[in-house]
Each structure stands twice: as structure tokens, then as C-alpha cells.
Amino acid sequence: MSFIPIKCRAYDMSVTPCLVDRWSEENNGIISRWKQNERSLEPNQDVQKRCYSESLKLHQKIQGIPAATERLKLEMTVSYNRFLFSLGFSISSEIEESLTHILLRALDAVGSQVPTSDPVMLWQVVLQTFGTSVFVPYVHKLLLIQWMLWLMQCQLDKILALLKQTNNKKELSAPVNLQTVIRNLALTMEEDSSLMVAMAAKDLKDLLHICTVIAQGVEQMNEEKYSEALEAFQEAKGHPSPRRLLAQIHTLTGQSFAKLGQPHCALHCYRKAVEVDFTCHSALYQSVLVFRQLANPKAEMEALCLLYSVDAAHWWWLGRFPCYDVKHFECLEKRYLNAIQLQSDKSSSSASLVSPAMLLAGDQMTCISRVPSPSLILHSLARTCMLNSSISDGVEHYLDLLASLQSEGKELISTGDGTSFPRIPVVYLEAAFALFKAQKYRDALVICEEVITSTLDFIPERLLLDLPMAGLHLAGSTTVSPDSDIVLENVDFVLWAGAAHLLQAQAHWKLKDNKEAITNFTRAVNQLVKVFIKQKDWKQKTLGNTEAMVEKMLTLDAAKGQALAGRGLCFLEKGQLKEALRDLHLSLQICPGCKNTEMWLTEVFWRLDRKDEALVHWREAHNATNTPTSIKLPLYLQAWQDDTVFDFSDLKKKMEDFIQTRNVKKP
Known part of the structure; x- marks a missing residue:
């Protein structure tokens, strides 16, 4: 596009120089008040709003008459100030629309026609039209406004196209990136002492430079x-x-x-x-x-x-x-x-018109650059403490977290908020687990009761999953996809209630209340068996199950296995060996390879004088772990995962003596 020379229009006799001087004084008065506020120790936040209102009125008065070259410096300066003051009071599209209008008025003042409304093309015409004139510093101030608006919208491609036009040298054939263009950018930042500005053009340009480079890095x-x-x-x-x-x-x-x-x-x-x-x-x-x-x-x-x-x-x-x-x-x-x-630091003053954060x-x-909420940070801290055996600190943090949630009026049963913060019942169960590990068993019982009471009305009577049919059958309801939010939500309710009963049973066992322990282990089993899958091979990927569904079902099985094993242990301690054998076998069927369960079965068979079978399970126990499932169990299901929870020293001595007597090689 060829250069369009400036054509000065006839002098507008309707606007006297006195009026131009008056408007210049009005602009300078507005800026003086802003500068005084900016320098004060306690800037008044309302001053920007007043300055914006006054500069807008001045801007409207200037634009109420036809554009003319003798007023372009004033009009562009007032527009620059108005745009800076409008940040925080106007949306970017409104500012950009007003910016386009002032550019069109400037071109109209010199008799230049604009063939397009595209902002990048418009700027190309403006820069070519005023490229060697006395208006360059004022045009470049408005260019900074455009740069700022596009940066706020992360439109880096438009910024690159805009800034490349300011290079008077012939454009190289090799592609250039945004950082190179900014580094070699030559803008005229001269200030007019007769027309004050709210922010020096050089300061704004330097801030835009560094923030654009940062935005480019973030995009990369x-x-x-x-x-x-x-x-x-x-x-x-x-x-x-x-x-x-x-x-x-x-x-x-x-x-x-x-x-x-x-x-x-x-x-x-x-x-x-x-x-x-x-x-x-x-x-x-x-x-x-x-x-x-x-x-x-x-x-x-x-x-x-x-x-x-x-x-x-x-x-x-x-x-x-x-x-x-x-x-x-x-x-x-x-x-x-x-x-x-x-x-x-002045650069971080609350009165600053343009900030990096903006x-x-x-x-x-x-x-x-997002940082988790204080509640999520506190939860991470509490959980990390528990996972690393800092029990007392973990308990303190969990109790602080529960107090914080209660003070915020968080309901125990609430839908997820779209963040990574766990569901509230999970936090309560983890807090109960922490209290259990700290040997505060009665406090753990109270926390678990909160979960049980809150989930009571949400637990379905039965969840029958027929996976090949891709459906869920609920009493009085239509078939629902097994991977739907409804299914996962119902499975969660069952798991939370079952886990709460399980923790209560373990706490009662620690309190030597065998009867209550058996009762709560039974309640846990009764809750967890409400979810039933018809297919025995449901874990196979060929059935098209999602990872979330498989993980939840494996977690349910782990909880069910723990509840049956715990009840079996209680029966063992009461001498009810038949019931103990039944529950421990069922536990291993659901969760094979659990070391504690194998050890308890060894003890049952020993007491039943079935010592060969005891030896088989003794060997199995040495090849087993306390986490037999292929998933990582939730924290609240790890109360009995520690080897030090149970004392198997007597059993070990009996089995070693038996092996020695039978001259059987040790496992």
C-alpha cells in the first residue's frame, strides 16, 4: 500500500484557539489530580473513577465537532488518557470500538479513506498516513493502547502483526517471532509538556514489553x-x-x-x-x-x-x-x-492504572499460576502428614479442616464443585482414620456417625449392574449407563457408608468391645453388598468399563474384604471357629492375597487341628501383602494395612516348631 500524505483541511473557524487551550487545561487539571492521588501514601480508589468520568466528558466535547488536524494532538492525548482511566470500568470490546473511532476520525481529519474495518489493516493505514508527521508520538500512544487490549485478550498473533508494521525497514523474508520484533521495536515516546498524560508512554511500553514476553513464554x-x-x-x-x-x-x-x-x-x-x-x-x-x-x-x-x-x-x-x-x-x-x-514499591501501588496482573x-x-484454595492446601498437608507417619500433626490439621468446613456452612453431602478438593464425606472419613491412628477411637466413632447419618437418605436399596446390557437397574427407575454420574454417585454413597461402619468396627475392636465390632463389621458388609455385578469377568476391558467404574468397584471389593476379614477375626477371638473360617474364606475370595487374612486363617486351621492346611496358608501369607488389589486404596481404608497392628509372634513360633518337627523346609 502506497504512502498516503497528510492533507491539511481548512481551518475550522468555529473552534477558536481559546477553546482548544481551555480543553488542554481541562485535560491537564484531570491528570494533575490523578498524579497527586498516585503520589499520596494512601491513594483514593475513587479518584480513578472520577478522572474517568471527567475525561470521558472532555472526550465527548472534543468529538462533538468535526475532526481537524489542529486538534489531533489534543484529541489523541485525551483519548489515550480516557482509555487508561477506563480500565476497570469498561470491557475491552468497548474500549477497542472507541479506539477504532478515534483512528477513523484522525484519518478523516487528513482526508484519508479507509478501505477496510479490519483492525490490523486499519493500523497499517494509520501508520503509513502519519508515519513521518508530527503526530507520530500521539499515534504511537494509541498503538500502545491497542497492544495492551490485545495482550489482555492473549491475542499474540495480532500483536505481532501490529508491531511488525512499525518497522520502517523492509521486512525480511525470514519469519520473525514476537520477541525479536519487540526487541527491535522503535516507537517514538516523546512527551508533549503542554499535554499531560496519566501514564508516560515509555513506562507503558516497557511494561507491555515484559508482559508480552511472559505471555509468549506461557503460551509456549x-x-x-x-x-x-x-x-x-x-x-x-x-x-x-x-x-x-x-x-x-x-x-x-x-x-x-x-x-x-x-x-x-x-x-x-x-x-x-x-x-x-x-x-x-x-x-x-x-x-x-x-x-x-x-x-x-x-x-x-x-x-x-x-x-x-x-x-x-x-x-x-x-x-x-x-x-x-x-x-x-x-x-x-x-x-x-x-x-x-x-x-x-510504586510499581505495585494500588493506584496504578495498568498492572501486570491486569x-x-x-x-x-x-x-x-493458580494456587489451590486454603482448604485444599490444608487437606494436602493433613493427608501428607498421615501418609508419612506424622500422626499428631495430621490429626490437628484434619480437625482444623473440619472446623473450617463447618464454619463455611459446607453440607456433608454436597455435589462436587469442579475442583480437585475431595467430596466432604471423604474428608470426614480421612479425619476419622487420622483419629483412629492416633488411638482416639471414641472421637473416630463420632466422626463416622456423622457420615452414616448424612448418607442414610441417599443410599439405594440395591444397585444391580448388568454390564453387557450397559445398564443399571434401580427399583422403580429406568436403565442407566453404568458409567453415568448417577451410578458413580450411588456407588460413592454405598462406599462411604460402608467405610464409616468399617472404621467404627475397627475402633470398637481396639476398644475391646468385640460385640459392637461384630455388629459394625456386619453393617459394613450389608451396606457394601448392595452393589452387585452380574458378570464375574466384569474387570475385563472387553466389557467397555471406564477406569473410574473399575476403580470404584475394586475399592468396594477391598472394603468388603476388610469387613469380612475383620468379622472373621472377631469370631476367632471369641472361639467361633466355624464362623471365622467362613468369613475369612469369603474375604480371600473377594480380595485374594491379603497377608493378615492368610495369617488368621492359619490360626483357625491350627486351632481346628488341620495343621497341614494351616501350613499351606502360612506359606501363602509369606507371599502376600496387605494391599492385594491393583489400585491404591483410599486413605480411610488403610487402618489395618500396617504390619505392626497385629501380633503374630505366637503363631510364628508355633509354625516354626511344627515345620521343624515335620522336617519341612522353611518358606
Whole structure:
């Protein structure tokens, strides 16, 4: 497209220079009030709204008369200020529509025709029309607004197309990326002392530069181009940036290293992020994930504690940053005071018109830097403590979590909220498990009773799954797909109630109340057998079952096997060997290969004087585990998984003596 020269229109006699001067003074008055507010120790949030309202009225007055070249500088400046003030009060599409209107007015003022309404093509005409004129600095200010709007919408391709047009040199045949174009960008950032602006063009351009590079890196991360993303973040670190943005850059750099299989480099970056901004929760959370990957539970728990802490500065002061060698943190007092001082950094002022958070608020960015809710963090902390034998801490955290859920008015039975936070009954069952492991059996009974009471009205009388028919038969209902949400929900209700009875039975057994233990083991069995699958080969993939359905059914079988084995143990202790033999055999049929069950069967056969059969199960026990299923059991079904729960020393001595007497080789 050829260059379109500026054609000055005849002077508009209806608008005197005095009126232009008055509008310029009005603009400068608005900006002066904003600057005064921006410099104050406690900026007033309402000032931006008033400035926006006043600049909008001024803008409307200027646009109430035909556009003319002698007013273009004023009109473009007022438009620039108005667009900055409108952030937070107008949607991007409205601002962009108004921006297009001012560009068309500018072209109309110089008699230029626009052949298209496409924004990129429109900018091409504008830049060619005003490319060598005195209006270039004002046009470039509006170009920054367009750049900002497209960045907020993560439209990086449009930004690339826009910025390539500002290069006066002949475009190279080789493709160029966005980072290269920005690096070589030549915009005229001169300021007009007679027309004040709400934000210096150079400051806005520098902020857009660094945020665009970050957005480019995030997009590359989402495309799994981690090496390219790392280069982008490394470049971003080389530019001056606000404290919190720099911490985010370190965090994103660490995430790139983590994806590239360099966890220790990632941890180094996360530590630097926290050094820059001790409230950088995303860096702490990413540290948790790396520690979990490195199987370092102590560090993981410390990081979770720090992440959940209300007063992160207090932890920083104590030098409690998780499992990074504390000796590396010299002069903690100085760093802490510097961190506090940085909080008043002008770049992070609450009165700032354009912030990194505003520019990087797209779905991609928020997704990659998201931090779990405090409840989810606390749940992860409690669960990690329990899985790593920090029982007392786990109990404390679970009780805090239950108190938090109750204070928030969370119903025990509620639908999932679309997050990774577990269903509330699962949290209650895990809390009961923690209390059980802490030997607070009566407290565990109370928590389980809450689950039983709350699920009572939701448990169906029977769930009959006929998988080849791809249907579920409920009393008085139509056939439903076995993989549907209705089926999975009903299976969950049955499992939760059964697990609650199972935990209660185990607690009663620990309290030496054999009768109540048997009663609750029986209740658990009665609940769990409500789900029945006709096909014996239902685990085969040929039946088309989903992974979620198979996992739930395996979990149900594991709970059923535990309940039968537990009841069998109670019968064994009461000397009811026939009943014990029945339940233990049934348990092994459902969950073959359970070590404890094999040991109890050995004892039953020994007492029945069927010593050869006892020897068979003794050998089987030495080849078995306490987790026979092919899935990882939920935490609340692991109460009896520890080998130290039961004392088999007497049985071991009897069997070893028997083997020696029979001259049988030891297993």
C-alpha cells in the first residue's frame, strides 16, 4: 500500500484557539489530580473513577465537532488518557470500538479513506498516513493502547502483526517471532509538556514489553515447548520489572526447569521468587509439587505449612523456608526489612492504572499460576502428614479442616464443585482414620456417625449392574449407563457408608468391645453388598468399563474384604471357629492375597487341628501383602494395612516348631 500524505483541511473557524487551550487545561487539571492521588501514601480508589468520568466528558466535547488536524494532538492525548482511566470500568470490546473511532476520525481529519474495518489493516493505514508527521508520538500512544487490549485478550498473533508494521525497514523474508520484533521495536515516546498524560508512554511500553514476553513464554509452555518458554522467561528477567512480577518470572522459569526434568534448578528459581516477594504463593506451591516428585515428605510438609500460614512474613523471619539449606539465608533481618520496604514499591501501588496482573489475566496465565484454595492446601498437608507417619500433626490439621468446613456452612453431602478438593464425606472419613491412628477411637466413632447419618437418605436399596446390557437397574427407575454420574454417585454413597461402619468396627475392636465390632463389621458388609455385578469377568476391558467404574468397584471389593476379614477375626477371638473360617474364606475370595487374612486363617486351621492346611496358608501369607488389589486404596481404608497392628509372634513360633518337627523346609 502506497504512502498516503497528510492533507491539511481548512481551518475550522468555529473552534477558536481559546477553546482548544481551555480543553488542554481541562485535560491537564484531570491528570494533575490523578498524579497527586498516585503520589499520596494512601491513594483514593475513587479518584480513578472520577478522572474517568471527567475525561470521558472532555472526550465527548472534543468529538462533538468535526475532526481537524489542529486538534489531533489534543484529541489523541485525551483519548489515550480516557482509555487508561477506563480500565476497570469498561470491557475491552468497548474500549477497542472507541479506539477504532478515534483512528477513523484522525484519518478523516487528513482526508484519508479507509478501505477496510479490519483492525490490523486499519493500523497499517494509520501508520503509513502519519508515519513521518508530527503526530507520530500521539499515534504511537494509541498503538500502545491497542497492544495492551490485545495482550489482555492473549491475542499474540495480532500483536505481532501490529508491531511488525512499525518497522520502517523492509521486512525480511525470514519469519520473525514476537520477541525479536519487540526487541527491535522503535516507537517514538516523546512527551508533549503542554499535554499531560496519566501514564508516560515509555513506562507503558516497557511494561507491555515484559508482559508480552511472559505471555509468549506461557503460551509456549501450554504448547509443551519448554525450552523456548525458558528462553522467553530468561529474557524477561533481564528487564526492570515490579517486585511481584519478577517473582512470577522466577516462578515460571522454575516451572520450565521442572518440565525439562531439572527439579533442583526449579527449586533454586522458586527460592529466588520467595526472596523477591515472600508472598509469592505460586512459588511455594510449585515447590510442594517438586518436593513431592523428589519423594521428600519433610520438605513437602514444611512447604505446605508455609503456604497455609496466614502470616508468611512471620515464617520468613524465622528462616523457615522449607528445606532449602537455612545457611544460605544470611542476614535474614536485613532481607525481611527490605521485603517490607518493597511493599511500598510504586510499581505495585494500588493506584496504578495498568498492572501486570491486569495484562496477564488471561485464562492461560491464571491456569498456569493458580494456587489451590486454603482448604485444599490444608487437606494436602493433613493427608501428607498421615501418609508419612506424622500422626499428631495430621490429626490437628484434619480437625482444623473440619472446623473450617463447618464454619463455611459446607453440607456433608454436597455435589462436587469442579475442583480437585475431595467430596466432604471423604474428608470426614480421612479425619476419622487420622483419629483412629492416633488411638482416639471414641472421637473416630463420632466422626463416622456423622457420615452414616448424612448418607442414610441417599443410599439405594440395591444397585444391580448388568454390564453387557450397559445398564443399571434401580427399583422403580429406568436403565442407566453404568458409567453415568448417577451410578458413580450411588456407588460413592454405598462406599462411604460402608467405610464409616468399617472404621467404627475397627475402633470398637481396639476398644475391646468385640460385640459392637461384630455388629459394625456386619453393617459394613450389608451396606457394601448392595452393589452387585452380574458378570464375574466384569474387570475385563472387553466389557467397555471406564477406569473410574473399575476403580470404584475394586475399592468396594477391598472394603468388603476388610469387613469380612475383620468379622472373621472377631469370631476367632471369641472361639467361633466355624464362623471365622467362613468369613475369612469369603474375604480371600473377594480380595485374594491379603497377608493378615492368610495369617488368621492359619490360626483357625491350627486351632481346628488341620495343621497341614494351616501350613499351606502360612506359606501363602509369606507371599502376600496387605494391599492385594491393583489400585491404591483410599486413605480411610488403610487402618489395618500396617504390619505392626497385629501380633503374630505366637503363631510364628508355633509354625516354626511344627515345620521343624515335620522336617519341612522353611518358606
